[in-house]
Amino acid sequence: MGWITQARGEGTQVDAPQGTIRSYAPATGELLGEVPVMDAERVRDAVARARRAQEAWALLPIEERCERIRRFRDEIVRRADEVVELIARECGKPKAEALTHEVFITADLATWYAREAPRILAPRELDLHLLKHRRAEVLYAPRGVVGIISPWNFPFVIPMGDVLAALVAGNGVVLKPSEVTPLIALKAKELYDAAGLPDDLFSVVTGDGKTGAALIDAGVDKVVFTGGVETGRKVAAACGERLIEATMELGGKAPVIVCDDADLERAARAVVFGGFANSGQVCIGVERVYAQGGIYDRLVERVVALTRELRQGDPLGDVDLGAIIFPPQIDNATRLIEDAVSRGAQLRCGGGRPDREGQFFEPTVLTGCGHDMAVMREEIFGPIVPIMRVTDDEEAIALANDSHLGLAAYVFSADRERARAIAERVRAGMVLVNDVVIGYAVSEAPFGGVKASGYGKIHGAESLRGMCEAKHLGTERIPMPARDPFWFPYQPAMVSGMRRALRAVYARGTLGERIGRLFG
Numbered sequence: 037m038g039w040i041t042q043a044r045g046e047g048t049q050v051d052a053p054q055g056t057i058r059s060y061a062p063a064t065g066e067l068l069g070e071v072p073v074m075d076a077e078r079v080r081d082a083v084a085r086a087r088r089a090q091e092a093w094a095l096l097p098i099e100e101r102c103e104r105i106r107r108f109r110d111e112i113v114r115r116a117d118e119v120v121e122l123i124a125r126e127c128g129k130p131k132a133e134a135l136t137h138e139v140f141i142t143a144d145l146a147t148w149y150a151r152e153a154p155r156i157l158a159p160r161e162l163d164l165h166l167l168k169h170r171r172a173e174v175l176y177a178p179r180g181v182v183g184i185i186s187p188w189n190f191p192f193v194i195p196m197g198d199v200l201a202a203l204v205a206g207n208g209v210v211l212k213p214s215e216v217t218p219l220i221a222l223k224a225k226e227l228y229d230a231a232g233l234p235d236d237l238f239s240v241v242t243g244d245g246k247t248g249a250a251l252i253d254a255g256v257d258k259v260v261f262t263g264g265v266e267t268g269r270k271v272a273a274a275c276g277e278r279l280i281e282a283t284m285e286l287g288g289k290a291p292v293i294v295c296d297d298a299d300l301e302r303a304a305r306a307v308v309f310g311g312f313a314n315s316g317q318v319c320i321g322v323e324r325v326y327a328q329g330g331i332y333d334r335l336v337e338r339v340v341a342l343t344r345e346l347r348q349g350d351p352l353g354d355v356d357l358g359a360i361i362f363p364p365q366i367d368n369a370t371r372l373i374e375d376a377v378s379r380g381a382q383l384r385c386g387g388g389r390p391d392r393e394g395q396f397f398e399p400t401v402l403t404g405c406g407h408d409m410a411v412m413r414e415e416i417f418g419p420i421v422p423i424m425r426v427t428d429d430e431e432a433i434a435l436a437n438d439s440h441l442g443l444a445a446y447v448f449s450a451d452r453e454r455a456r457a458i459a460e461r462v463r464a465g466m467v468l469v470n471d472v473v474i475g476y477a478v479s480e481a482p483f484g485g486v487k488a489s490g491y492g493k494i495h496g497a498e499s500l501r502g503m504c505e506a507k508h509l510g511t512e513r514i515p516m517p518a519r520d521p522f523w524f525p526y527q528p529a530m531v532s533g534m535r536r537a538l539r540a541v542y543a544r545g546t547l548g549e550r551i552g553r554l555f556g
């Protein structure tokens with residue numbers, strides 16, 4: 037067996053020949069494939085080729101680009117089983133999740149972008165409130181080449197959502213997938229090619245962190261980065277240095293607030309699903325639970341019972357939980373559990389590696405947690421649900437906001453008004469009431485975090501417009517004389533007229549008073 041053992045960035049793997057990366061199935065250790073570590077020259081070449089292809093692509097009517105994207109979508113749908121199987125093997129997640137969380141959402145994003153982009157990116161005429169003699173439109177021009185750098189936890193839907201938005205908007209794309217899951221990105225490229233889209237317009241550069249850094253330095257016009265906060269800081273700094281627009285999708289620490297009037301069964305099932313889907317390796321997964329005193333004991337009991345029912349094993353089989361994709365996450369989970377227990381938390385189930393081969397970690401529930409524990413403050417990114425007792429809405433809101441991250445949050449209450457009031461006060465890019473995680477599947481809604489969870493949005497109209505440069509195209513509605521009164525030489529009459537206009541238009545008063553000031 038040759039699982040990846042290193043912290044990434046150097047591309048060194050067990051058994052991998054120099055200059056290559058090997059991909060192993062986390063559930064079995066099976067060698068799935070080998071890809072090259074592409075150097076800066078190859079990355080620059082991919083960007084240059086994308087730029088040449090993009091010039092012709094951007095000239096196509098947007099309806100035509102959308103039709104080609106539909107063909108790509110059709111290919112994804114036609115070969116969904118193949119994609120699902122590869123995701124399950126390379127990523128270690130159950131096939132049910134590969135289908136519903138990755139392939140299905142990608143198909144929906146493709147469909148939605150292709151249907152809505154002509155409207156969202158159409159030139160938009162502005163209703164000018166002041167300079168009535170002018171006409172102003174906003175045009176959405178493609179940026180050029182978009183560099184996309186993506187993580188391993190959702191190796192299909194995360195990059196493909198951004199690839200689709202960038203292409204529809206008229207850009208070329210170069211994708212650098214995580215070195216842990218490169219084969220899925222290459223499969224996506226294979227489907228793209230099979231759909232007959234322009235070859236060089238979209239390409240995949242495989243490699244490690246250095247390949248990602250080389251992409252930022254290769255002359256791209258925008259970077260969409262999804263990954264951890266630590267890498268995100270380096271990427272944001274590199275983009276800032278080059279003055280490249282960047283969308284940063286970073287970590288999360290989603291709180292669940294369970295009010296004492298919540299539907300117990302739904303809240304418990306939501307906590308278990310949100311905490312353990314993809315073995316907890318979900319940026320919007322449940323990372324901490326604040327249960328109010330009136331429901332705490334019953335919630336804990338039900339969450340523990342439901343967790344014990346979960347089936348873990350071969351992701352290609354009939355299971356709820358698969359493997360841990362990236363081995364260092366296992367050490368991290370162990371550290372967080374040990375720290376919590378040493379500070380007084382109760383380990384109610386799970387807590388370690390199950391008795392089976394492969395990179396597995398048991399679904400774990402910790403109760404009696406407090407904010408002095410790392411498990412309540414750091415991103416877990418593993419199958420651990422820590423639960424803390426709170427007294428009321430105020431305490432729950434304060435604790436939910438006591439985090440450097442702000443990607444998602446969830447509120448459970450039978451009282452919609454109450455839940456909404458809480459949701460409005462929790463600082464996060466997405467807050468769902470009586471649900472978890474599903475917001476990512478709302479193609480229409482912008483997605484992205486606040487605080488150290490990043491900036492910029494993916495999905496929705498914001499994603500499409502973010503892939504463009506907004507351009508103000510101004511024309512005259514009423515022709516102005518050759519000697520424009522606002523140009524040189526400045527005339528005393530113009531200055532005194534503007535002084536009167538300033539007081540007439542902006543100073544407070546009745547309409548009569550203001551008209552009087554204009555002529556007075």
Ligand code: NDP
Nearest residue numbers: 044187213214215244245248249263264267285286287319
């Ligand atoms: P990393 O930040 O480690 O890596 C993300 C990507 O960046 C990988 O492709 C990585 O390559 C690449 N990379 C590494 N170093 C550099 C560099 N210096 N310059 C450019 N690119 C670089 O994240 P993970 O892959 O570990 O993913 C897990 C993280 O992603 C979690 O924190 C999670 O919360 C976050 N995430 C955020 C989401 C969101 O939408 N906000 C969604 C999903 C995950 P390589 O893998 O080869 O090292």
